[in-house]
Structures are given as C-alpha cells and as structure tokens.
Amino acid sequence: MIGGVNYSQTVILHAPSGLPNNVRGFILSANSIKVNWTNSSEINGYVIEYTTGGVTRNVVSTSENEIVLTDLSPMSTYTISVYSYIDLPSVNSTVTVLRFDVPSPVTSLSVSNVSTTGITVNWTILSSDNYVTYYTISYTPSCPQLSSVNETVSVAPHQSTTTYSYTLIGLYSGMNYTITVKAGNMLGGSKSSMSTLIQTESRIPSGWPSSIQVSPINSTANRFTWNKVNCSERNGLITGYTVIISNSSITYNLTSTERYIILNDLVFGTEYNISVAAVSSVGRGPFSHPIVVEIGIGM
Structure with a gap:
C-alpha cells in the first residue's frame, strides 16, 4: 500500500511443457562423464541432478544441450536426471543410468558358420546399462608353433542391441581354436x-x-621313419601315410597308420627313391620330395 492505495502486480512464472529427450552419458576419463540430450520445447536452461551411493549433486547448465560432469567416483553407478526450465524447472525429469565402471563380462558365447578358414563368434552383453566401446576377441590355435591373436572391434555406446557377432577369417583348416x-x-x-x-x-x-x-x-629288413607334418599344414587329423618306394624296375605303394614302415627283401646295393604323403579323412596330401637311398651302403 502506497499513500493509502493498494498496488499489486501479477508475475507469471513459466515451466516447460516438455521433457529433455534422449539423455545419454558418455565416459570421457577415469573421473568424468559427458551428458547430452535433446529438447523439443523452448527453454532457458537445464538442471542436471546426479546421484550415486545416496549422495546427490546438482549443476545448472546453460542452453547448451550437453555438460561434462567431473570429480566422479569410478566403479560406481550414476543415476542422472535432466530437468529443463524456463522460469521454473519442469516437474518431471528424464532419467538415465550409467555404470561408471568397466563392463560386465560377456555371456552366452557361441559360434556358427564354421568353415575351413572362418568362424562366426556370437555373444551377449549382460545388460544394456553396460557402457561398451569395444570388444576384444582372442583366439588361440592348438598348434604350439602358432601364436594367439587378438582382434579389437569398436562399437558405438548405447546400442539398443545386447547381442553381437564377429567373423574370424584366414584361420587354419582342421585346427582347434580356443576363443574368448x-x-x-x-x-x-x-x-x-x-x-x-x-x-x-x-x-x-x-x-x-x-x-x-x-x-x-x-640283413633283409629295413625300417623307414619320418617326422610329423607341421601342425599348421595338417588341415585336420592325420589318420595315416602313403609311402612310395621305387627304382627303375619296381614300385612299392604302401600304407601305414604309424610314422614308420618296415620293408623286407630290398636288394642290397640297390638305390631306391622314397616319398611319403600324409592322409586325413578328407584325402591324401602332397608327397614329400623323394630321397635316394642305397640299401646297405652307408647305413
């Protein structure tokens, strides 16, 4: 009241009618997260509320549609709420949950589309709140002469799917692989x-x-022995061997399930050409380069 006269003024405060959309968190470092969102209505700014372990903090953003939250605690789960405001904040907020941690282990590992040189690996991430930016597929061949291989696949975080697949190519045929x-x-x-x-x-x-x-x-029997095929060139389980022993007048075409064969009645002082090939369930491989042996000479 001024001079006996009542004066009043009505102030209308506005709150947004819509909520922020597509609120997402992105891990930037060991103690910071970037949060961004979209908004469909006209606003003056945003209030971001983030909670972990029962502790809630607030920060006021300008009209920018993203903010970086710092001094966070790693190995924690944050519930992030974004309110928009004009004069007053919106009654409700849009909430997202971000595990500020390394991802959970993948589950349901399986394989499909197995061929002579390729395998498709399939897996599932435990839940959609895992923040994942890459997967590492490790595969170790059973051949001790070969090394393990790691292949890294980058993925966009916040994908709606939790099931993934990746095809390994250029593998050795008939080889056992341990995959993680x-x-x-x-x-x-x-x-x-x-x-x-x-x-x-x-x-x-x-x-x-x-x-x-x-x-x-x-005096009449000779034993022929040989080494295994290199494990990277077996292309499967070796089930036997074919041995060719020949000279200008005769050829022996023999088989053995062991890495040796015993022959009788080879002619003393006679030269023989000897070659060996490995056999698997699929077929016979190439013969070795022949060696020349003179029976009884230098033996």
Whole structure:
C-alpha cells in the first residue's frame, strides 16, 4: 500500500511443457562423464541432478544441450536426471543410468558358420546399462608353433542391441581354436568370457612328412621313419601315410597308420627313391620330395 492505495502486480512464472529427450552419458576419463540430450520445447536452461551411493549433486547448465560432469567416483553407478526450465524447472525429469565402471563380462558365447578358414563368434552383453566401446576377441590355435591373436572391434555406446557377432577369417583348416571375448571402455576391459573350443572344417593336408630316414633291422629288413607334418599344414587329423618306394624296375605303394614302415627283401646295393604323403579323412596330401637311398651302403 502506497499513500493509502493498494498496488499489486501479477508475475507469471513459466515451466516447460516438455521433457529433455534422449539423455545419454558418455565416459570421457577415469573421473568424468559427458551428458547430452535433446529438447523439443523452448527453454532457458537445464538442471542436471546426479546421484550415486545416496549422495546427490546438482549443476545448472546453460542452453547448451550437453555438460561434462567431473570429480566422479569410478566403479560406481550414476543415476542422472535432466530437468529443463524456463522460469521454473519442469516437474518431471528424464532419467538415465550409467555404470561408471568397466563392463560386465560377456555371456552366452557361441559360434556358427564354421568353415575351413572362418568362424562366426556370437555373444551377449549382460545388460544394456553396460557402457561398451569395444570388444576384444582372442583366439588361440592348438598348434604350439602358432601364436594367439587378438582382434579389437569398436562399437558405438548405447546400442539398443545386447547381442553381437564377429567373423574370424584366414584361420587354419582342421585346427582347434580356443576363443574368448572381452568387453571394454575407457576404464579398461572386463574379465574374459568363458572360453569355447571349436575346430575349423578339415581339408586335405597341405604339407608333407619330413626327415625320412632308413635304418637296417637285419640283413633283409629295413625300417623307414619320418617326422610329423607341421601342425599348421595338417588341415585336420592325420589318420595315416602313403609311402612310395621305387627304382627303375619296381614300385612299392604302401600304407601305414604309424610314422614308420618296415620293408623286407630290398636288394642290397640297390638305390631306391622314397616319398611319403600324409592322409586325413578328407584325402591324401602332397608327397614329400623323394630321397635316394642305397640299401646297405652307408647305413
């Protein structure tokens, strides 16, 4: 009241009619998260509320549709609420939950589309609140002469799917592989998944036995031995061997399930050409380069 006269003024305060949309958090470092969103109505700014472990903090943003939250606690789960405001904040907010942690281990590891040189690996991430930016697929061949291989696949975070697949190519045929998958983000990688063991399809051997040697057993019998095919060239399980022993007048075409064969009645002082090929369930591989042996001479 001024001079006996009542004066009043009505002030109308506005609150947004719509909520922020598509609120998402992105891990930037070991203690910071970027949060962004979209908004369909006209507003003056935003209030961001983030809670972990029962502790709530607030920050006021300008009209920008993103903000970086710092000094966060790693290995925590944050509930992030975004309110828009004009004069007053919106009554409700849009909420997202972000695990500020390394991802959970992948589950349900399986394989499909197995061929002679390829395998498709399939897996599931435990839940959609895992923040994942890459997967590492590790595969170890059973051949000790070969090394394990890691392949990293980048993915966009916040994908709606929790099931993924990746095809390994250029593998060795007939080889057993032990496969694991890890999920990862800027904070590190998850524990490895349970491993799965799978064998690529077989084909005929591409290598041959090496180091053929002949040793006399007695005056009429000789023992021929050879080394295994290199494990990277077996292309499957070796089930036997074909041995060709020949000279200008005769050819022996023999088989053995062992890495040796015993021959009787070879002619003393006669030269023989000897070659060996490995055999699998798919077929016979190439013969080794023939060696020339003179029976009884230098043996």
